[in-house]
Amino acid sequence: MTDLHTIRVTVNGTTYERTVEARMLLSDFIRHELGLTGTHVGCEHGVCGACTVLFDGQPVRSCLMFAVQADGHEIMTVEGLAPDPDHLHPLQEAFWEAHGLQCGFCTPGFLMTLKPFLEENPNPTEEEIRLAISGNLCRCTGYQHIIEAVKLAAEKMRK
Amino acid sequence: MKPPAFKYYAPTTVEEALALLAEHGYDAKPLAGGQSLIPTMNFRLAAPAVLVDLNRISDLSYIRAADDGGVRVGAMTRHARVERDALISARAPLVHETMPHIAHPQIRNRGTYGGSLAHADPAAELPAVTVALGGKVLARSQRGERWIPAEEFFIGLFTTVLEPDELLVEVALPPLPARTGWAFDEVARRHGDFALVGAAGVITLDDRGRCADVRLVFMGVGEGPVVAREAMNILKGEEPGEEAIRAAAEKASQADIDPIGDVHASADFRRHLAKVLARRVLTKAVERAQS
Ligand SMILES: Cc1cc2nc3c(=O)[nH]c(=O)nc-3n(C[C@H](O)[C@H](O)[C@H](O)COP(=O)(O)OP(=O)(O)OC[C@H]3O[C@@H](n4cnc5c(N)ncnc54)[C@H](O)[C@@H]3O)c2cc1C
Ligand code: FES
Ligand code: FES
Numbered sequence: 001m002t003d004l005h006t007i008r009v010t011v012n013g014t015t016y017e018r019t020v021e022a023r024m025l026l027s028d029f030i031r032h033e034l035g036l037t038g039t040h041v042g043c044e045h046g047v048c049g050a051c052t053v054l055f056d057g058q059p060v061r062s063c064l065m066f067a068v069q070a071d072g073h074e075i076m077t078v079e080g081l082a083p084d085p086d087h088l089h090p091l092q093e094a095f096w097e098a099h100g101l102q103c104g105f106c107t108p109g110f111l112m113t114l115k116p117f118l119e120e121n122p123n124p125t126e127e128e129i130r131l132a133i134s135g136n137l138c139r140c141t142g143y144q145h146i147i148e149a150v151k152l153a154a155e156k157m158r159k
Numbered sequence: 160m161k162p163p164a165f166k167y168y169a170p171t172t173v174e175e176a177l178a179l180l181a182e183h184g185y186d187a188k189p190l191a192g193g194q195s196l197i198p199t200m201n202f203r204l205a206a207p208a209v210l211v212d213l214n215r216i217s218d219l220s221y222i223r224a225a226d227d228g229g230v231r232v233g234a235m236t237r238h239a240r241v242e243r244d245a246l247i248s249a250r251a252p253l254v255h256e257t258m259p260h261i262a263h264p265q266i267r268n269r270g271t272y273g274g275s276l277a278h279a280d281p282a283a284e285l286p287a288v289t290v291a292l293g294g295k296v297l298a299r300s301q302r303g304e305r306w307i308p309a310e311e312f313f314i315g316l317f318t319t320v321l322e323p324d325e326l327l328v329e330v331a332l333p334p335l336p337a338r339t340g341w342a343f344d345e346v347a348r349r350h351g352d353f354a355l356v357g358a359a360g361v362i363t364l365d366d367r368g369r370c371a372d373v374r375l376v377f378m379g380v381g382e383g384p385v386v387a388r389e390a391m392n393i394l395k396g397e398e399p400g401e402e403a404i405r406a407a408a409e410k411a412s413q414a415d416i417d418p419i420g421d422v423h424a425s426a427d428f429r430r431h432l433a434k435v436l437a438r439r440v441l442t443k444a445v446e447r448a449q450s
Contacts, residue, residue, distance in 0.1 A: 002164065003164065003165065003166045003167055005167065021164070022164070022165060022166065022167035022210070023161065023162045023163065023164050023165060025161075025162070025197075025201075028161075044160045044201050045160070045198035045201050045202060046194060046197075046198050046266060049263070049265060052265055055268075058239070058268045059264065059265045059268060060265050060268050060269050061194075061265050061266065061269075063197075063201070064193050064194055064197045064198065064266075064269065065193060065197070065269070066167070066193075066197075068167055068169075069169075069193075069212060069214060113264070113265060117264075130350075131259070131264075131350065132264060134263050134264075134349070134350050134351045135262070135263025135264055135265050135266065135351055136263075
């Protein structure tokens with residue numbers, strides 16, 4: 001039984017029309033159908049946060065949604081973060097400068113979680129930062145540099 | 160990991176959803192926030208033939224003041240919205256206090272109040288808190304509707320009294336009487352993980368400062384929310400001083416619960432946590448009731 005649905009989804013400002021199987025996860029749709037492989041897939045059961053994307057502006061786990069549910073909605077992935085090919089988003093700059101990543105596998109998820117967080121909380125405390133990233137796992141950094149990067153990003157974004 | 164194939168429906172009204180559930184019965188499952196159902200499908204622990212997605216039914220997402228002074232929450236109201244809602248913090252402050260403990264921000268953006276109750280995870284916060292508040296849920300099917308007290312709603316591990324053709328549509332939380340205090344606390348390995356043990360307490364004092372009503376409910380120590388009746392009996396009619404609270408917490412951890420040990424915590428450790436948490440939430444609830 002193949003249950004096919006034609007959906008229109010806007011990803012990073014571009015609207016795509018595709019026919020997908022109902023069971024296709026949003027994460028697989030983004031990576032395999034659209035070729036946007038910046039969204040990473042770590043656990044596929046909601047624990048690691050690597051697959052975080054913005055769904056109508058809010059961070060969600062794309063491995064815990066079906067692509068068909070995104071019909072008519074707007075998605076932003078890490079590829080949509082930088083303003084243009086020559087400039088990074090302040091968050092990306094800060095992660096680079098403060099060594100907020102090592103292998104980088106977890107980074108897209110962190111960035112997409114933090115973008116709306118810092119827009120809503122321009123001057124977060126360390127405690128608030130820790131809670132904000134509690135749903136993202138990193139196996140490399142030990143988080144300390146990530147927290148420093150978030151503080152730096154907040155500073156950059158306030159300017 | 161790929162979920163097994165299913166037939167997908169996205170009704171826009173409750174009536175359509177109820178018709179689909181009536182037609183497909185045990186083969187169908189409602190899809191709310193998907194934050195519990197989709198992981199189990201990805202693991203292939205669940206393989207429903209039909210999914211009835213509730214996300215396009217905008218009528219199910221609301222938080223409203225009730226005439227009795229309480230509050231009504233639509234089943235599809237997301238955790239993130241409940242967490243930030245002013246009416247919830249005014250009329251159901253225990254729920255407000257509990258929300259940040261539920262999973263992580265990204266999951267709270269999708270997960271729903273109704274989904275959390277219907278899923279009936281024994282370690283979930285909202286079932287315990289809803290029982291502690293004496294809430295009730297409204298179930299609808301094509302056969303009609305019925306109100307179910309939260310205390311009678313949960314009947315075992317991941318099991319509720321809902322029939323396959325029934326949809327949980329609303330949760331009603333009653334108003335807090337005067338001189339009522341509340342508190343929630345839990346112990347989890349990491350913030351946002353499912354807790355090892357949690358406790359919710361609600362205490363109403365009479366005009367002489369004695370316990371007119373006590374509710375103490377645990378999560379993580381049984382097959383669902385566990386109402387600590389023996390502990391509640393100890394406090395009822397008594398002045399809730401330090402000694403009485405200590406005795407009630409001791410009783411709760413010995414007589415009211417029968418926790419199991421697993422990889423996360425031994426049964427003894429859970430019992431210990433239950434005692435400590437009971438003491439903390441009861442103490443805080445009394446403080447709040449007095450102020
Ligand atoms: C990593 C992770 C950590 C988590 N940590 C916690 C935690 O600490 N505490 C906690 O409480 N939860 C936690 N959750 C679960 C989360 O809160 C879920 O959102 C919640 O348990 C289920 O809500 P949902 O809306 O996502 O339901 P779904 O996953 O969509 O549905 C769950 C079940 O309920 C049924 N159902 C849903 N809505 C209805 C309805 N209206 N009527 C009838 N049946 C219905 C579905 O058919 C399904 O069987 C966590 C989840 C993840 C992935
Ligand atoms: S891949 Fe989605 S949370 Fe891990
Ligand atoms: S940098 Fe390697 S997992 Fe985070």
